[in-house]
Amino acid sequence: VSDTVRVLIVGTGGMARKHVTTYADIEGVEVVAGVDTNAANLKSFCDEFAIPHRFANVTEALDWGDFDAVSNVTPDGVHHATTIPLLEAKKHVLCEKPLASNFKDAQEMAEKAKSAGVVHSVNLSYREVPAMRHAAQLVADGAIGEVRHFEASYLQSWLTQPAWGDWKSEPQWLWRLSSKHGSTGVLGDVGIHILDFATFVTGSLPSQVSSQLHTFDKAPGNTIGDYALDANDSFVMHMQLENGALGTISATRFASGHHNDLRLRIYGDKGGIEVLFEKQNSRLNVCMGNNLETAQWEEIPCPDVATNYASFISAVRSGQQVDPDFGRGAVLQKFLDAELLRHCEQLQT
Numbered sequence: 001v002s003d004t005v006r007v008l009i010v011g012t013g014g015m016a017r018k019h020v021t022t023y024a025d026i027e028g029v030e031v032v033a034g035v036d037t038n039a040a041n042l043k044s045f046c047d048e049f050a051i052p053h054r055f056a057n058v059t060e061a062l063d064w065g066d067f068d069a070v071s072n073v074t075p076d077g078v079h080h081a082t083t084i085p086l087l088e089a090k091k092h093v094l095c096e097k098p099l100a101s102n103f104k105d106a107q108e109m110a111e112k113a114k115s116a117g118v119v120h121s122v123n124l125s126y127r128e129v130p131a132m133r134h135a136a137q138l139v140a141d142g143a144i145g146e147v148r149h150f151e152a153s154y155l156q157s158w159l160t161q162p163a164w165g166d167w168k169s170e171p172q173w174l175w176r177l178s179s180k181h182g183s184t185g186v187l188g189d190v191g192i193h194i195l196d197f198a199t200f201v202t203g204s205l206p207s208q209v210s211s212q213l214h215t216f217d218k219a220p221g222n223t224i225g226d227y228a229l230d231a232n233d234s235f236v237m238h239m240q241l242e243n244g245a246l247g248t249i250s251a252t253r254f255a256s257g258h259h260n261d262l263r264l265r266i267y268g269d270k271g272g273i274e275v276l277f278e279k280q281n282s283r284l285n286v287c288m289g290n291n292l293e294t295a296q297w298e299e300i301p302c303p304d305v306a307t308n309y310a311s312f313i314s315a316v317r318s319g320q321q322v323d324p325d326f327g328r329g330a331v332l333q334k335f336l337d338a339e340l341l342r343h344c345e346q347l348q349t
């Protein structure tokens with residue numbers, strides 16, 4: 001890789017704006033090209049961000065080939081098919097979450113990325129939350145003792161209010177409600193974030209999981225145009241972690257009063273810790289030492305954290321692999337798949 005890292009954006013929809021604007025703040029990164037199967041999206045995005053090269057698919061972009069790294073910002077169901085040829089061409093890839101729409105595909109992506117020897121990262125955005133990273137460090141350092149219990153939730157409300165647009169007519173919301181369009185519902189969409197959030201901070205993966213998922217009736221016949229609205233809207237997961245702790249993880253698109261808030265409380269035998277990400281700001285509260293007796297919580301400051309995009313670019317430059325990698329994306333996918341499968345089996349019986 002030359003001093004300038006040349007980036008290709010695959011999928012020029014809503015989230016791609018975040019990628020391109022964040023890359024603009026990193027020195028020595030140039031977004032050189034865009035790919036989208038939707039010509040109108042491709043044109044308006046590339047015009048807006050002055051991206052010179054435009055392609056209708058990944059194959060055409062690879063035939064051209066003048067790029068080092070890729071942000072894959074296509075819908076979930078398309079990540080696998082678009083990422084595999086990029087890895088085969090030895091391009092570094094930052095892929096959106098969830099890594100794929102099933103474990104088999106996610107694992108294949110992880111294996112292929114490893115054998116290609118490229119940098120691979122899955123964009124679990126909340127790794128950028130300072131309170132989350134600092135909490136993980138405190139737990140790892142033993143500040144709250146042995147972890148015994150936790151509660152985690154991811155709260156969105158785009159099905160109950162219009163702040164992010166009209167879900168009944170806009171494709172970027174409708175595909176998230178439809179399994180035929182590659183969605184695994186709220187479980188796959190943001191469940192992956194909160195599962196990563198909770199298990200990264202507790203430092204332990206689940207050993208046993210059970211859960212309840214539900215799809216609420218949202219339209220006549222639960223269909224809007226080409227979209228069958230069959231993907232789950234809410235879930236509650238209970239689990240035991242490998243470190244023995246018990247906890248719950250839940251997420252919903254019906255959390256009226258919350259646009260996009262994450263909460264995590266972890267209780268250990270020497271203290272409690274609370275990570276809040278609300279209205280785009282994070283806070284870390286702790287209760288430990290003498291404060292346990294009076295149940296007094298204190299807010300503590302947290303150091304800044306590099307963005308996933310900056311970490312990815314640094315890894316491309318240094319050749320050192322970065323966390324979270326595709327392997328982490330695949331491991332998380334395995335738990336989500338198991339719960340989806342169990343849910344489908346329950347529906348059939």
Ligand SMILES: NC(=O)c1ccc[n+]([C@@H]2O[C@H](COP(=O)([O-])OP(=O)(O)OC[C@H]3O[C@@H](n4cnc5c(N)ncnc54)[C@H](O)[C@@H]3O)[C@@H](O)[C@H]2O)c1
Binds near residue numbers: 123
């Ligand atoms: N990390 C986060 O916090 C976060 C936030 C939002 C979205 N996302 C993820 O980003 C991805 C994109 O979401 P979005 O909201 O931008 O969706 P979107 O529908 O707004 O954009 C997706 C774009 O990909 C294009 N596309 C579809 N198939 C393609 C293909 N085969 N090749 C090239 N382009 C193709 C579509 O035409 C569209 O322009 C999803 O995986 C989503 O889960 C992540």
